[in-house]
Amino acid sequence: MNLTRAEARERAELITVESYDVSLDLTRGGEVFGSTTTVKFTAAPGSASFIDAVTRTVHSVTLNGRVLDPATVSDGVRIQLPDLAEHNELTIVADMPYMNTGEGLHRFVDPVDNEVYLYTQFEVPDSRRMFTVFEQPDLKATFAFTVTAPSHWDVISNSPTPAPVEAGPAEDGASRSVWTFAPTPRLSSYVTALIAGPYQSVRSEVSSSDGRVIPLGVFARKSLMQYLDADNIFELTRQGFGFFEAQFGCPYPFEKYDQLFVPEFNAGAMENAGAVTILEGYVFRSKVTGAQIERRAITVLHELAHMWFGDLVTMRWWNDLWLNESFAEYMSHLAAVEATSFTSAWTTFASVEKSWAYRQDQLPTTHPIFAEINDLQDVEVNFDGITYAKGASVLRQLVAWVGPEQFMAGVREYFAKHAWHNTELQDLLVELEKASGRDLDRWGRQWLETAGVNTLAPELNVDADGTLRSFAILQSAVPEWPTLRPHRLAVGFYNLDDAGKLIRVHREELDVDGERTEVPALAGLARPDLILINDDDLAYAKVRLDPASLATATAHLKDFAASLPRTLVWNSAWDAARDGETPARKYVELILANVAAETDSSVILVQLRQLATALNFYVAEEHREAATVAAVDRLWDLASAVPGGSDGQLQFIKCFALLARSASQLDRVSGLLDGSVVLDGLTVDQDLRWELVASLVAGGRMGQDGIDAELQRDNTSSGQNAAALAKAAIPTPEAKAAAWESIVVKGELSNALQGSAVTGFMRVLDRSLLEPYSEKYFAAVPGIVATRTHALAQQIVVGLYPALLTTQATIDRTDGFLASLPAESAALRRMMLENRDGVARALRARAADVRQEGSPA
Secondary structure, eight states: OOOOOHHHHHHHHHHEEEEEEEHHHEOSSSSSEEEEEEEEEEEEETEEEEEOOOOOEEEEEEEEEEEHHHHHOSSSEEEEESSOOSEEEEEEEEEEOSSSSSSSSEEEOOTTTTTEEEEEETTTGGGGGGGGGOSSSOOBBEEEEEEEEEEEEEESSSSSOOEEEEEEOOOTTEEEEEEEEOOOBBBBBBGGOOESSSSSEEEEEEOTTSOOOOOOOOEOGGGGGOOOOOOHHHHHHHHHHHHHHHHHTTTOSSEEEEEEESSOOOSSOOOTEEEEEEGGGGGGOOOOHHHHHHHHHHHHHHHHTTTTTTTTTTESSSGGGGHHHHHHHHHHHHHHHHHSSSSTTTIIIIIIIIHHHHHTTTSSOOOOOOOOOBBHHHTOOOOOOOIIIIIIHHHHHHHHHHHHHHHHHHHHHHHHHHHHEEEEEHHHHHHHHHOOOOOOOOHHHHHSOOOOOEEEEEEEEEEESSBBBEEEEOOOOOEEEOOOOOEEEEEEEEEEETTTTTEEEEEEEEEEOSSEEGGGGGGGOOOOSSSEEETTTTTSSSOOHHHHHHHHHHGGGBBBBSSSHHHHHHHHHHHHHHHTSHHHHHHHHHHHHHGGGGOHHHHHHHHHHHHIIIIIIIHHHHHHHHHHHHHHHHHHHHHHSSSTTOOHHHHHHHHHHOOOSSSHHHHHHHHHTTSSSOTTOOOOOOHHHHHEEEEEEESSSOHHHHHHHHHTTTTTTHHHHHHHHHHHHOOOHHHHHHHHHHIIIIOSSOHHHHHHHHHHTTTOOSSGGGGGGHHHHHHHHHHHHSSHHHHHHHHHHHHTSOOOOOHHHHHHHHHHHHOOTTTHHEEEEEOOOOOOOOHHHHHHHHHHHOTTTTTTO
């Protein structure tokens, strides 16, 4: 199933692909579909190559009129192509399997009405699961799809949907029709798409900058249409169209733009050209937090940005995946701030994206942004916080380095030169250098070709009257990644005003380079209450506060007038807790004392996640239970004190239910579920009911009968996933054994159900329930990786790792497992090293928490 970069490079030197003509028959039952592919391509005469096709059965292979023996040339993954001519025509007739893993052509049956829904997910190497293809991004071609499907379905692809033509009945007598799509422009195969089923849609349009009227569509399953907020999606899409066309100097490149909410999706969304697929969890059937609404908006804008950067101009090979994703991530936040109502998106970026990047960049598996991608297995584990979040953070730093106008001028020239072609990083840097006059060679080497995160700290000398005599910024790096980098950043001075708010009174922007950078412009100014390095969050670096500023921040965190500097201080506090510099219980207290005053929903979300992590992993073991019970009681108090119906109230209750463990806490959870306990303004809707059910199940207050009763009330896809989580969370040895059998031994669950069951299995109050499975985990993992697709294997390898058995014994067993791994198990080694690091970091943080003086028992 693998493809090396060397093989791809060799194939690209031999072959130029002209077109694909793909005929699919989706009326042959629930196991396989018919796939007939005709490829026209040129090649070096007399050469040999191969084409990719993950097949159940290959019926025929015809190359330039020669019939080849499928048993000889096909192994179920590749088809060998001997003795090529200069101009070639290849036709493959095959059966291919439907998937339930979120890869290839995924098949889903709606439990509400038993209707079948299909969609594709091809990135990285899975278009070969639907048709025969040269599966690499630099072999672009046109694609013409012809689809036979049930007549009551809608069929959507990259080209506009044609009028169906009635065909003869299927074997079961059901009516069939044929959709014949016009060829696409030249695309990479991984951004082609097919979505089929009785999807329903809402239609609109947008005017492009070149005068065309672009049809818009938003699609969802029939059973979800009542919850679809199409107007909001259309509004965001129009705002994104206008912003991106103006910034890129290039009209939208495709004929139409459809956005399709699909079931059991592994990611947030996928940038299929003109047919974006989106996680249907973004169709909100219950009240959700502002953080979720903003994340949906960022996702919509991210995928739209890809229509230019990714689809119109595409990376040559997967080592530039980071640039593809980072650019879309940066532009989606910029568009949100400048063109939509989500004007605090940079605060969210600092809280969510950058914290992910810093976490990933401190793992033993961190890697340069520009990573060496030797094969497809390297790519599959590189959809990480470096590729997305650090890359986007560094792009933001690059924009500050070259200037916003100069950056966009270079981008516009890049699109003009390379439309419909493949590029490498250097093609973009050349244009940015021309536009800005900055030499980016050193910048690129230091930022893109090295790993690790720098730490910036202030050094100040203060006169007796409080005047700054001197000010410098000190930069450090960890020994493993010692590079000191150039940074463009701002230093902010903050004072408490008469109303008790921390407001910025001075800002100094400068270049920082090397171990020590003097800032003479700050000498002679009065020392403020708080000094914040990297104000406005332009740079990518961990920041430390001087002692006086730290004291001000701790006492007045909730008093910042603006959300972004407050978030930067939140981030600094979390860094210190994770690094064992601050005792975990002090960090827990900082959150509980300040989070109710937080105004940004995404920041609340992140702080509550980090609260749970600190309690579960970083608080010393002997204090963990008492600290958690006390924190959960505080969460109830916060939920009761904030305005009824507020975003904060909903988030505090969700976190309360997640962590509840004492008898009185579980009594309150039970009361919320049955209505005997009421919080003013809180609506206990269906999704919140499931969170309460899971809490009661994990706490031993509800069993399978209660889960079944709730599922009868909500027998939907969401309900089935929630029930799978709850069932796996039943705190008995028998229930854990049944869940393990289902997930690990049988392996028949879909990606969504397996993910839910994994989460439920690990949700325990009594961690001894997991002890019998530690050794079973290490015994099972190699077979899981060998036999499951990457998406399913990763869920198990990461999700079932015994991290909650936070002991040196777990580290020692992991080390033994790593020592036994063969060299070719690079992807598994990486996942296991990251698992190990989480436990090692937790043990260091617990040791720091033990050293806390005067801590409560």
